[in-house]
Amino acid sequence: MPGKYIKIVTFLSLIVIVAIQGSWLAHTYRLIETELLQVGNRLFPQAVVDEAKTRLDRLSDTQGEDITLSFSTNFDYQREIDQTLFEYLTILANDYADSVYHSSISLPLADSIFTVRLAQEGYQAQVKCQLVDSLGAPLQEEDASAWHHPFKTLRTNPVYLNREHTQAVRATILNPYWIAFRQMGVLLVATALLLVFVAGCIVYQVRIIIRQNRIARLRQDFTYAMIHDMKTPITTISMTGHTLESGLLDRNPELKKQYFAILHEESAHLLGLSEKILTIAKLEQSRLKLAQEPVSLPTLFDELTQKYRVQTDKEVTLETHCPDSLLVTADAEYLKEALGNLIDNSLKYSDERVTIRLSAEEQNRHILIRVWDNGWGIPLKQQKHIFEKFDRGGLEYKKEKKVSGFGLGLNFVYKVITAMGGSVSVNSIEGKFSEFTLTLPAPNKKL
Structure with missing residues (x-):
């Protein structure tokens, strides 16, 4: 499946x-909210009766009367006593307070008692009581803003205070969300951790699948490129060997010598490719030991420029900028091979006229070696992948150009330079230039 569809799925x-x-969490919250409302509807009538009893006790003490009200409100009126009888008890207590003491319900006292009742049941709630008429219109309230709370609130059933049912009191629970969240705290944390874990596992698996698909595709491309690229030298070697074996060139020593040169060149090409693949494999397994010795960069640059001026058929301008006697700590042969790969890429991924500039300088006890060319350049999105094995960024946008290679050159450069204790970076603008910078230790730097 293509990576795009994997990401969508x-x-x-x-x-x-x-x-x-x-x-599931929303359903759990609704259950807790329903349970809270049921508890509120059960406890609020008891709180109203408690308020009347407390108010009457205070009034009798104030008036110097010896009146003792002894009835219990610690019962569940929905189960132990008929609701009508309980409402009658509430109305009786409030009518008595009103007729004898001209005292009506105290909303702050009702708030306090109802809050305590809820706390005894395990609900730390903020409540506000309100006196309403038979239609629910407010007659008296402590804080009008509580009834226009910006968040959701829960309202208990009204408890009537007179026989005509013209006055009732009801309570509003202002913070049902926090109550539910406190009860769901462990559940919420566990759910969040589970989601993060599952999401992380899925993303990790998808990345592995995409990477495996990419590796499989790269291997297919590598196999095709390797067969295609090796077919020509193998065919050439086979035909040249057959011609030499036939004896047809025995009478023409000069032509025979050219055929032997072709055999040597094509064999060296195949051997070099095999050694490059073997070197990368050894570096990945940390089995290759590289020499760390002073290398003269001016001498190395001269060897490279002479070699590639002869080998290329393009109109190439090779420039070198390097201080005399500048040394770098490296393995001479592998550094030469790495720089040769960069120059070879500059020749491959460019038009018929190309300028290549080799330069070196010392900065902060490190040697910076740069290979610059005015070739096709590398797209920004591909620059982070070009050092990976089998990746060939140059062919992604120049498909009409048939460029040989297996996508091992830059990976070889990266592996070799890092094995020498250095680093590799690239700076490129598509269609304008490419510049690779190799950073290696200076000769007297301790490794």
Whole structure:
């Protein structure tokens, strides 16, 4: 499956998981909210009766009367006593307070008692009581803003205070969300951790799948490129060997010598490719030991320029900028091979006229070696992948150009330079230039 569809399926799967978990949490919240409302409707009538009893006790003490009200409100009126009888008890207590003491319900006292009742049940709630008429319109309230709370509130059933049912009191629980969240605290944390863990596992698996698909595709491309690229030298070697074996060139020593030169060149080409693949494998397994010795960069640059001026058929301008006697700590042969790969890429990924500039300088006890060319350049999105094995960034946008190679050159450069204790970086603008910078230790730097 293409990487784009894998990402889409993964994204949809995460959405489904989040939706299922969210639906479950929402259902759990509604259950807690329903339970809280049921507890509130059960406890609030008791709180109203407690308020009347407390108010009457205070009034009798103030008036110097010896009146003792001894009835219990610690019962569940929905189970132990008929609701009508309980409402009658509430109305009786309030009518008595009103007729004898001209005292009506104290909303702050009702708030306090109801809050204590809820706390005894394990609900730390903020409540506000309100006096309403038979239609629910407010007659008296402590804080009007509480009834226009910006967040959701829960309202208990009204408790009537007179026989005509023209006055009732009801309570509002202002913070049901926090109550539910406190009860769901462990559940929410566990759900969040589970979602993060599942999402992380899915993303990790998708990255592995995409990487495996990419590696498989790169291997297929490598196999095709290797067969295609090796077919020509193998065919040439086979035909040249057959011609030499036939004896047809025995009478023409000069032509025979050219054929032997062709055999040597093509054999060296195949051997060099095999050694490059073997070197990369050894570096990955940390089995290759590189020499660390002073190398003269001016001498190395001269050897490279002479070699590639002869080998290329393009109109190439090779420039060198290097201080005399500048040394670098490296393995001479592998450094030469790495720089040769960069120059070879400059020749491959460019038009018929190309300028290549080799330069070196010392900065902060390190030697910076730069290989610059005015070739095709490398797209920004591909620059982070070009040092990977089998990657060939130059062919992604120049498909009409048939460029030989297996995508091992830059990976070889990266592996070799890092094995020498250095680093490799690239700076390129598509269609304008490419510049590779090799940073290596100076000769007297301790490794």
